[in-house]
Amino acid sequence: MRAIRGGRRGRGAAAPAVALVATLAAGCTNMPPPPIVSSQAAPTSQPVVEQQAQVAVGVDTISGGYNPHNVADQSTTTSALASMLLPSVFRPGEDGRPELDERLMVSAEVVAHDPFTVSYEIRPDASWSDGAPIAVEDFVYLHEAMRSQPGVVGAAGYRLISDISPAEGGKRVDVQFSEPYPGWRTLFDHLLPAHLLKDAPGGWQNALSDSFPAYGGPFAITTVDHARGEMVLERNERYWEQPAAVDKLVLRRTDPTGLVGALRTGTDQLTVVRTDAGGMERLRELGDALELSEQPRPYVVSTLLRPVGELADDDVREAVGAMVDRDALIAAGADGGPSASHRAAAHVRAPSDEDYRPTIPEAAPRHPQPRKAERLLREAGYELEAGTWTRDGRPLSLALAAPGDREPYASVAEELSRQLVESGVEIRDVEPENPRELFNHYLAPGANGEDNGAMPVDIAVVPQPVSTDPASTLASSFGCAPAGNTAAGTAADDDTDGNDTDGNDEREAGGASGADQESEGRPETGDDGPAWPGNANPEGDADAGGTDESSESTEDAESTEGNDGDGGNDDPESNDSTSDNNDSTSGELRSANVAGYCDPELQSHIDDALTGATPLGDTLATVEPSLWHAGVTIPLFQPVDTVAVSRGVDGVRSSDSLTEPFDSAVDWDRRTG
Numbered sequence: 001m002r003a004i005r006g007g008r009r010g011r012g013a014a015a016p017a018v019a020l021v022a023t024l025a026a027g028c029t030n031m032p033p034p035p036i037v038s039s040q041a042a043p044t045s046q047p048v049v050e051q052q053a054q055v056a057v058g059v060d061t062i063s064g065g066y067n068p069h070n071v072a073d074q075s076t077t078t079s080a081l082a083s084m085l086l087p088s089v090f091r092p093g094e095d096g097r098p099e100l101d102e103r104l105m106v107s108a109e110v111v112a113h114d115p116f117t118v119s120y121e122i123r124p125d126a127s128w129s130d131g132a133p134i135a136v137e138d139f140v141y142l143h144e145a146m147r148s149q150p151g152v153v154g155a156a157g158y159r160l161i162s163d164i165s166p167a168e169g170g171k172r173v174d175v176q177f178s179e180p181y182p183g184w185r186t187l188f189d190h191l192l193p194a195h196l197l198k199d200a201p202g203g204w205q206n207a208l209s210d211s212f213p214a215y216g217g218p219f220a221i222t223t224v225d226h227a228r229g230e231m232v233l234e235r236n237e238r239y240w241e242q243p244a245a246v247d248k249l250v251l252r253r254t255d256p257t258g259l260v261g262a263l264r265t266g267t268d269q270l271t272v273v274r275t276d277a278g279g280m281e282r283l284r285e286l287g288d289a290l291e292l293s294e295q296p297r298p299y300v301v302s303t304l305l306r307p308v309g310e311l312a313d314d315d316v317r318e319a320v321g322a323m324v325d326r327d328a329l330i331a332a333g334a335d336g337g338p339s340a341s342h343r344a345a346a347h348v349r350a351p352s353d354e355d356y357r358p359t360i361p362e363a364a365p366r367h368p369q370p371r372k373a374e375r376l377l378r379e380a381g382y383e384l385e386a387g388t389w390t391r392d393g394r395p396l397s398l399a400l401a402a403p404g405d406r407e408p409y410a411s412v413a414e415e416l417s418r419q420l421v422e423s424g425v426e427i428r429d430v431e432p433e434n435p436r437e438l439f440n441h442y443l444a445p446g447a448n449g450e451d452n453g454a455m456p457v458d459i460a461v462v463p464q465p466v467s468t469d470p471a472s473t474l475a476s477s478f479g480c481a482p483a484g485n486t487a488a489g490t491a492a493d494d495d496t497d498g499n500d501t502d503g504n505d506e507r508e509a510g511g512a513s514g515a516d517q518e519s520e521g522r523p524e525t526g527d528d529g530p531a532w533p534g535n536a537n538p539e540g541d542a543d544a545g546g547t548d549e550s551s552e553s554t555e556d557a558e559s560t561e562g563n564d565g566d567g568g569n570d571d572p573e574s575n576d577s578t579s580d581n582n583d584s585t586s587g588e589l590r591s592a593n594v595a596g597y598c599d600p601e602l603q604s605h606i607d608d609a610l611t612g613a614t615p616l617g618d619t620l621a622t623v624e625p626s627l628w629h630a631g632v633t634i635p636l637f638q639p640v641d642t643v644a645v646s647r648g649v650d651g652v653r654s655s656d657s658l659t660e661p662f663d664s665a666v667d668w669d670r671r672t673g
Contacts, residue, residue, distance in 0.1 A: 058254035058271035096657025135170035141194030151439035156475035183469030229253025277336025319376035333408035481592035
């Protein structure tokens, strides 16, 4: 008998023989066979793949830049990233008023009045994602940029700062002001990592142009895929405070046609986008599957008739303003969406402001007035030849600019160009390489074409930022600055790289000027009072819609907009000194805003409002009529995003104020079941 050798094989071969013997024995003794006991195979050890919680958000675009302090970068995506990635001393509360952000700060309070001094104490554990502490140098860096760079949002308050000094290892910051400043809580939001940006190539001009070098919020960017239109954010593991409830947030570019499908299928859990009438209807068709709300953006779309070139002549500028069909511009930009209910008929307060009141005076034009335009142009020496206004053989030619193809500015600019061309004005399109170039070069204070080689821009369609402090909005959008002072919105000497594509700081505030119906509040009631041809007969011919000045005054006599507390009842002739940004006060003052506007007679009123020396209502009673009479800005509407939240996500908060919905992103979570 041959033996079977070897370990497993030997033992395995013996087993059948044993079983056979047992079976035969059982058969001989008539005993039942033993029960068969089945044993389960030992489980194989495999790694457990943990499913990450993710929330996908549809947005209009993910394209840069992302600097929330640049007017050129203003967008929903920029605001979202700033809220989730950057630290702020104060953030708007649910009512829109600034509240101390205790995730960053221990305290912030006024500690002295002579000089006016605010002391900020930063949490000891607050740091950037690379480990560097959030400290005094970040305050200094932001202050220096905001007071010296063009195209920044809300520069007026920063210009009042006279000194910043550190204490307690840089975690306490004492800020002195040259004047009292009641609006100090609007400063130092969205701090930037100074240690990485101050010596970076391109400096401020390139800051956050395509990404973030470090983070000081609950999220961090891990992927940006412009081709797919997708940006992935993950939990910032170095964040010292409450961690985000979800592991990932995905910002995904969407469009009106794919918006509803993405929400229905769960590809997106929520959207924060600009919608037109059709988009709103499709969203409402989803019924209870969505929770819909509106979120105003912190700026007003405005048309600027800059007092430069031909428009430096008050009569010519007024004539061009009389050619504008403001209702048609609003219709083109709002496109029947929620923005149409946020028509802006004041220069300083935005429709989302709870104290907003239309301030448009009775005599202001509310629709095209071709007869008035013709009279003013002929008085200025122009003649209508072959359908074009000319003087001394040269056509009335104006340069018009907008922030590229961004909406709603592109649609408004296209409609405005059509109106002016039909009225006999030659329009030249200015096409900057990107929005930052528009505001940094073409619309920078003093950029009239003579001093920096840039083509002068006569007309611009732009966002004018607003803030929670209307006095700061007023000073930033319409204030003057000492001539030749680089601390007033002109690019600093050291920013000479070819990428300085920022913008100019003053259009940040949100004032504008133009003509409108008295019903243009928030929201519109539809009560327009007696019909006027530009409204009741939009299909009529030009002359039917543009009666002479006497009948226009009669048609608008029912308006009460000019008589409310914010001041629309002053004599519009009270201030006839719309000064262009080169000749104000014999060179002592100049414009410090993108509108190119500076009125030395108004500046003292603006300063008094900024420092609290005069109640804001009293100041607006003087300033608003003067701004309407100047005719430099035409406010149109405040853009409104539609926030659509599906049942698949919890914790999303939005409001009618300037509260950013992404401020609550740290609490967003996926629903189960």
